[in-house]
Amino acid sequence: MTERLDGPQAPGGDELAAGASPGPAETEPDVARPPATDTNTDTSTDTDADTATDPTDTDTGTAIATDPRPGATGTATAPRPATGHTAATRLSPSPKIAVFFLLPALLLLAAWVIYPIIYSIFRSLFDAAGDRFVGLKNYAAIISDPSMLATLWHNAIWVAMAPLIVTVLGLIFAVMTERIRWATAFKLILFMPMAVSLLAAGVIFRLVYEQDPDKGVANAVITTVHDTFSSSQGYPGARPRENDQAPVVLKNGDVVTRQPVQPGQQVLIPLVGLKPDAVEKATPAKAAGAGGLSGTVWLDVVRGGGGTVNQIDGTEKGLAGITVEAVAGGQVKATTETAADGTFYFSGLSAGSYDVRLPQSNFEAAFNGITWLGPTLITLAIIGAYIWVWAGFAMVLIAAGLSAIPRDALEAARIDGATEWQVFRRITVPLLSPVLLVVFVTMVINVLKVFDLVFIIAPGSVQPQANVIALEMWRVSFGGGGNQGMGSALAIFLLVLVLPFMIFNIRRFRRDER
Amino acid sequence: MRKLPPLQIGVVAVLALAAAACSNNSASEPTTKGSAPAAEAKPLAGVSIEVAAKWTGDEQASFEKVLKAFEEKTGAKVTYASTGEDTGAYLGPRIQGGNPPDVAILPQPGLVQQYADQNALKPLSSEVLAQIDQNYTPYWKELGSAGGQVYGVLVKAAHKSLIWYRQSAFDDAGAQEATTWDDLIGKTAQTLADSGTAPFALCAASGWTLTDLFENVYLSSAGPENYDKLAKHEIPWTDPSVTAALEKMAQIFGKKDFMLGGSSGALQTDFPTCVTQVYGQKKAAMVIEADFVAASVGQSGAQVGEEAKIMPFPKAGDTAPVVLGGDVGVVMKDSTGAQALLEFLASKEGGEVWAKQPGYLSPNRNVSPENYPNELTKQLAETIISAGEAVRYDMSDLAPSAFGGTDGKGEWKHLQDFLRNPSDIKGIQQKLEADAAKAYKK
Numbered sequence: 001m002t003e004r005l006d007g008p009q010a011p012g013g014d015e016l017a018a019g020a021s022p023g024p025a026e027t028e029p030d031v032a033r034p035p036a037t038d039t040n041t042d043t044s045t046d047t048d049a050d051t052a053t054d055p056t057d058t059d060t061g062t063a064i065a066t067d068p069r070p071g072a073t074g075t076a077t078a079p080r081p082a083t084g085h086t087a088a089t090r091l092s093p094s095p096k097i098a099v100f101f102l103l104p105a106l107l108l109l110a111a112w113v114i115y116p117i118i119y120s121i122f123r124s125l126f127d128a129a130g131d132r133f134v135g136l137k138n139y140a141a142i143i144s145d146p147s148m149l150a151t152l153w154h155n156a157i158w159v160a161m162a163p164l165i166v167t168v169l170g171l172i173f174a175v176m177t178e179r180i181r182w183a184t185a186f187k188l189i190l191f192m193p194m195a196v197s198l199l200a201a202g203v204i205f206r207l208v209y210e211q212d213p214d215k216g217v218a219n220a221v222i223t224t225v226h227d228t229f230s231s232s233q234g235y236p237g238a239r240p241r242e243n244d245q246a247p248v249v250l251k252n253g254d255v256v257t258r259q260p261v262q263p264g265q266q267v268l269i270p271l272v273g274l275k276p277d278a279v280e281k282a283t284p285a286k287a288a289g290a291g292g293l294s295g296t297v298w299l300d301v302v303r304g305g306g307g308t309v310n311q312i313d314g315t316e317k318g319l320a321g322i323t324v325e326a327v328a329g330g331q332v333k334a335t336t337e338t339a340a341d342g343t344f345y346f347s348g349l350s351a352g353s354y355d356v357r358l359p360q361s362n363f364e365a366a367f368n369g370i371t372w373l374g375p376t377l378i379t380l381a382i383i384g385a386y387i388w389v390w391a392g393f394a395m396v397l398i399a400a401g402l403s404a405i406p407r408d409a410l411e412a413a414r415i416d417g418a419t420e421w422q423v424f425r426r427i428t429v430p431l432l433s434p435v436l437l438v439v440f441v442t443m444v445i446n447v448l449k450v451f452d453l454v455f456i457i458a459p460g461s462v463q464p465q466a467n468v469i470a471l472e473m474w475r476v477s478f479g480g481g482g483n484q485g486m487g488s489a490l491a492i493f494l495l496v497l498v499l500p501f502m503i504f505n506i507r508r509f510r511r512d513e514r
Numbered sequence: 515m516r517k518l519p520p521l522q523i524g525v526v527a528v529l530a531l532a533a534a535a536c537s538n539n540s541a542s543e544p545t546t547k548g549s550a551p552a553a554e555a556k557p558l559a560g561v562s563i564e565v566a567a568k569w570t571g572d573e574q575a576s577f578e579k580v581l582k583a584f585e586e587k588t589g590a591k592v593t594y595a596s597t598g599e600d601t602g603a604y605l606g607p608r609i610q611g612g613n614p615p616d617v618a619i620l621p622q623p624g625l626v627q628q629y630a631d632q633n634a635l636k637p638l639s640s641e642v643l644a645q646i647d648q649n650y651t652p653y654w655k656e657l658g659s660a661g662g663q664v665y666g667v668l669v670k671a672a673h674k675s676l677i678w679y680r681q682s683a684f685d686d687a688g689a690q691e692a693t694t695w696d697d698l699i700g701k702t703a704q705t706l707a708d709s710g711t712a713p714f715a716l717c718a719a720s721g722w723t724l725t726d727l728f729e730n731v732y733l734s735s736a737g738p739e740n741y742d743k744l745a746k747h748e749i750p751w752t753d754p755s756v757t758a759a760l761e762k763m764a765q766i767f768g769k770k771d772f773m774l775g776g777s778s779g780a781l782q783t784d785f786p787t788c789v790t791q792v793y794g795q796k797k798a799a800m801v802i803e804a805d806f807v808a809a810s811v812g813q814s815g816a817q818v819g820e821e822a823k824i825m826p827f828p829k830a831g832d833t834a835p836v837v838l839g840g841d842v843g844v845v846m847k848d849s850t851g852a853q854a855l856l857e858f859l860a861s862k863e864g865g866e867v868w869a870k871q872p873g874y875l876s877p878n879r880n881v882s883p884e885n886y887p888n889e890l891t892k893q894l895a896e897t898i899i900s901a902g903e904a905v906r907y908d909m910s911d912l913a914p915s916a917f918g919g920t921d922g923k924g925e926w927k928h929l930q931d932f933l934r935n936p937s938d939i940k941g942i943q944q945k946l947e948a949d950a951a952k953a954y955k956k
Contacts, residue, residue: 147923210782211775211778211779211782212775237710237771239771241708242704272707272708272709272710273707273708273710273771274710275686275709275710275711276686276709276710278710301708301709301710302688303686303709304685304686304687304688305687305688305689305705305709306688371778371782373782374778374781374782375934459719459781459782459783459784460719460720460721460784460921460922460926460930461718461719461721461781461782461930461933461934462781463921463922463927464922464923464927467922475920475921475922475923478603479920479921482915482916483916
């Protein structure tokens with residue numbers, strides 16, 4: 001839960017700090033009315049619990065409690081001096097005491113939020129060592145360096161995809177759970193990833209996306225589905241020896257005899273690259289009998305080394321079921337298959353010279369799933385993990401909004417003959433739009449500062465293809481770069497990117513209150 | 515940093531507070547220890563020394579035994595502080611707060627230069643220098659120096675010129691250990707590949723494993739002089755000697771059959787997963803990495819010395835390569851105790867106490883291999899001693915970390931790109947040179 005609050009935290013806190021201090025003063029004119037005491041107790045608990053709990057108050061939807069204050073600040077500060085002195089009978093403590101109670105929170109906010117921001121701006125104008133003023137050079141580097149531009153581009157992909165998908169999925173889940181029987185259980189399960197720290201989620205998905213289907217769930221599912229429809233039965237990995245003495249060579253993936261052969265000849269096709277264990281149960285290879293064009297395909301590897309290269313030794317196994325083609329002038333003249341002992345015969349071939357070819361299909365590698373963690377898919381793969389974590393959260397917020405929609409509006413529409421889709425499209429979504437917008441904008445803020453998932457899921461070799469601003473900021477300043485000037489510039493750059501969305505969100509909260 | 519006073523004050527105050535909290539016990543120790551009975555005989559009785567290093571667990575226990583030997587010898591009281599993985603992040607605030615440990619063991623020589631620039635180090639005393647001259651080749655002395663002044667001494671080494679292999683895979687294929695690079699590629703690896711076992715499990719997702727491989731090939735093919743020049747960026751990365759080394763690496767990188775999972779698989783595999791692939795899953799035969807692979811071998815259930823064996827990195831040229839990593843001890847406070855401790859650690863006596871502990875390898879040429887508890891370490895120590903003047907320190911650790919030590923940047927990134935596309939050697943060299951020029955200029 002706290003993760004979500006990180007984004008808006010800073011200005012939220014500011015707002016509170018600015019708004020909270022005149023709070024008690026502002027209540028003075030209204031002394032007699034009960035709500036005044038409410039506000040007061042509220043403020044004092046805030047102060048007691050220090051800043052740690054303050055931002056939580058601002059954001060968790062208790063906006064009712066906090067937002068009127070900033071809203072009222074502007075109007076309340078002006079009359080304050082007058083009213084503060086004239087109030088003869090106060091139920092609330094004096095401003096001095098209020099300030100005394102607020103001081104710790106203010107100090108901490110100043111030390112942890114305001115001062116770091118100002119110092120970062122200041123620091124971003126200096127070089128790596130911190131003693132040479134470089135002006136806006138660091139900022140210029142952000143928008144001119146190609147790898148930095150790639151980083152910005154990845155953030156753009158994130159912002160374009162993740163918030164939208166999370167919001168839409170959240171909406172779908174919320175509407176669906178309204179109609180199913182075990183809604184609470186369903187919601188609970190969907191919400192559960194929120195209870196997992198992002199770091200742990202990253203570790204989980206690093207495993208999910210593992211290439212090896214024995215380890216990675218994603219590829220295990222995909223290969224299982226794939227293999228039900230088409231399974232490879234050849235000898236993946238088998239290939240001729242790579243030297244000049246080998247009687248067969250690899251040509252465009254096919255295994256072809258080095259010299260053309262004539263009917264009556266016996267062709268030896270020794271292959272390697274398979275473990276002897278893999279064909280342990282196969283029949284030992286035999287030389288083909290005479291008659292027509294014949295030959296043997298076998299695994300020319302002896303366990304423990306030894307054996308004569310390119311000769312059929314006693315223990316070597318034949319490779320059964322391999323498709324063999326006799327090719328002349330680019331045309332396949334005859335096709336056959338090897339027997340259990342690896343022998344094959346072409347009968348009835350006319351005289352002439354042929355190439356014996358084992359087509360590539362014999363050796364096609366088993367489908368090994370998708371390379372999730374490769375350079376092309378990595379950002380999408382990480383976005384997938386992000387959605388897993390956040391969709392449940394979006395669902396809960398939207399479901400809360402959904403339950404607040406007036407039922408009569410929906411029922412009126414249904415009575416008027418609207419289809420369910422029309423009800424959803426014309427009534428539910430428009431009524432929900434404030435909530436959807438809040439979820440969306442919160443997600444945008446959240447996505448802009450994504451760090452941990454990228455850091456953990458992307459292997460080192462594709463970090464450049466997955467990099468995002470927040471990660472680059474850390475890497476440049478602490479993760480080996482040691483350039484805190486540039487790091488500060490990136491931090492400020494990120495803040496500037498996040499700021500419009502935060503202002504938008506805060507304004508929205510305020511407008512909703514009015 | 516120091517020239518930004520107005521805004522720094524707040525930070526310094528906070529950091530000082532944190533540093534004070536860290537160094538809780540060092541201040542109170544002398545009084546309690548001062549009245550120790552054996553005080554007369556021992557030169558440093560009543561002196562308390564704080565030493566910071568990154569070691570934890572078994573490594574810490576081994577080191578504490580060495581400290582104990584020092585305490586018994588001198589009467590000083592030594593407290594050990596663990597810096598955690600990021601030594602720089604631990605020491606930085608303590609230096610700024612004016613309260614560094616007496617002695618620190620730095621994981622990279624690069625930090626010696628950095629802290630010397632900040633005036634955070636004290637020059638070593640003549641006694642320590644005498645030990646260094648006696649026990650180390652001049653190369654190591656220079657490595658611990660900054661601006662002509664000697665500040666540090668390598669106290670613990672990691673041997674990076676090894677190839678680990680799985681005996682059963684070699685037996686099945688009939689493969690043999692190789693002594694030259696050509697044999698390694700042409701015979702050992704080819705035989706393994708023909709028998710259906712991937713010869714190499716590369717951990718290319720961890721960029722440093724590729725720089726280690728490059729350093730071995732380069733040291734061996736280009737020789738120690740070129741190695742030093744390249745490490746200082748006195749010759750560019752576009753040098754023909756670099757081309758030659760990369761061409762040799764391309765003999766592995768260019769063959770799909772030589773790497774488990776091909777280059778795409780290798781690039782997704784990080785350290786120590788590659789060790790598991792060799793000894794746990796038994797899918798590949800060899801892994802090219804340092805002596806510390808032993809820990810992961812144990813976790814995969816293989817026995818070092820039986821199923822898991824090592825061969826020295828084969829010669830790719832005239833030099834038998836020995837590349838070391840390791841930790842450098844420095845003095846951060848003016849105190850007799852600190853110099854004495856470093857003198858002890860750099861001495862034959864201290865080295866031999868340490869050598870008897872498992873998991874330790876000494877760069878000290880006078881520490882006899884006989885002291886090591888197992889055959890493997892003895893073998894490693896012998897290669898160090900026999901390589902003599904040709905032993906070199908890990909080049910990427912000597913480079914600015916923006917070039918030689920950051921995920922997704924500099925050398926790590928370009929060697930990974932090279933593995934992805936091994937045909938474009940010239941292009942990779944140009945990119946390496948461009949990044950190196952940028953990083954070394956600072």
